[in-house]
Amino acid sequence: MPYSLTEMRILRELASNSADTAAALARNLSLDSGYLSRILTGFEQRALISREPSKADARQTLLRLTEGGRAAYAALATAAIGNIESMLARLTKDEQARLVEAMRVVQQLLS
Structure with a gap:
């Protein structure tokens, strides 16, 4: 069964x-407690949590988490x-290095 981004988080x-x-x-x-409660109930019904x-x-x-x-x-x-590996494989080593540096800058700016 597919999971939403929130469920994955x-x-x-x-x-x-x-x-x-x-x-x-x-x-x-940063989740609404009611929304979280519904997700957790679903997880419990699917035996994902106890x-x-x-x-x-x-x-x-x-x-x-259960087994x-x-x-x-x-x-x-x-x-x-x-x-992620599939996306990065399409980039050259130089492009990968530039991407990592750009991500580092974004992280610094948002921290």
Whole structure:
């Protein structure tokens, strides 16, 4: 099943352990909590995530990727790397170097 960009970003956050609660995901990704809740419910129904109460704070629910969620994320990451490699392969070494430098400048300007 294809994933939206937002769904892919959520899977990445969970896979990298950058966020483990809905509140942290919403904050990190600047997502509306209602929209995020619907996505997480869908993930849970598709067995991509599990929810468990936090031992440190009973008010919080921790989100974890299931084995299926980790497999889905791994497939998405592999496909993304393949797409990037395919795009870069069309460029000469000089063009690749210019692209990397341009990306570095954009990152500096936006930081």
